[in-house]
Amino acid sequence: MAEITAAGVKALREKTGAGMMECKKALTEAGGSEEQAIEILRKRGMASASKKAGRVAAEGVVGSYIHMGGKVGVLVEVNCETDFVARTNEFQALVKDIAMHVAAAEPRFVTREEVPTDVVEKEREIVRAQAQNDPKNANKPEQVIEKIVEGRLNKFYEETVLLDQPFVKAPEKTINELLTEKIAATGERITVRRFSRYKMGEGLQKRSDDFGGEVAALAGGDQ
Numbered sequence: 016m017a018e019i020t021a022a023g024v025k026a027l028r029e030k031t032g033a034g035m036m037e038c039k040k041a042l043t044e045a046g047g048s049e050e051q052a053i054e055i056l057r058k059r060g061m062a063s064a065s066k067k068a069g070r071v072a073a074e075g076v077v078g079s080y081i082h083m084g085g086k087v088g089v090l091v092e093v094n095c096e097t098d099f100v101a102r103t104n105e106f107q108a109l110v111k112d113i114a115m116h117v118a119a120a121e122p123r124f125v126t127r128e129e130v131p132t133d134v135v136e137k138e139r140e141i142v143r144a145q146a147q148n149d150p151k152n153a154n155k156p157e158q159v160i161e162k163i164v165e166g167r168l169n170k171f172y173e174e175t176v177l178l179d180q181p182f183v184k185a186p187e188k189t190i191n192e193l194l195t196e197k198i199a200a201t202g203e204r205i206t207v208r209r210f211s212r213y214k215m216g217e218g219l220q221k222r223s224d225d226f227g228g229e230v231a232a233l234a235g236g237d238q
Contacts, residue, residue, distance in 0.1 A: 019047060060198070075093050091114045143164045
């Protein structure tokens with residue numbers, strides 16, 4: 016089977032507008048053939064979605080999801096092209112699903128492009144050190160180490176980037192693939208613009224409940 020390179024994946028993405036993971040999967044299925052990969056993406060409705068990439072998605076919905084009796088809350092803005100689509104039950108359900116996913120999966124960014132360069136480089140530095148210090152990789156050439164590093168970086172993206180994460184209700188597809196399905200169904204461009212996730216008490220220093228112990232400690236210090 017032909018080797019699937021990062022350059023090949025990038026080129027396919029530029030031609031189709033499909034996500035990086037979708038392009039890689041299509042190229043793998045096509046044995047490295049770009050032409051067949053494009054056909055695979057078109058059949059799945061992913062390449063056709065790219066034709067809508069330049070259209071303005073200025074309508075949409077700000078949706079919310081509250082979980083665990085008010086312990087976790089999410090606000091998410093999902094955009095589409097028309098108010099007609101935004102008001103449909105299908106679109107409303109999509110927004111709710113994405114908000115619920117954010118509550119459960121805790122992404123930090125919407126897209127890979129939003130991840131700050133210093134964060135990516137720091138993660139790259141860490142995973143490279145891990146790969147180099149692993150005895151199993153002692154005699155492996157540098158290009159193999161780099162492939163291991165890229166694989167672990169992809170795992171980092173799957174854990175932190177919303178569009179790369181497996182959808183919690185259907186882990187066989189990513190959030191980006193979920194959006195692509197909805198784009199094909201509605202005929203409109205659909206994007207997740209932003210989200211905020213709130214967890215009760217997050218970032219606050221919690222007060223000790225052992226008040227009696229604190230009093231006893233203070234009293235002992237006075238003796």
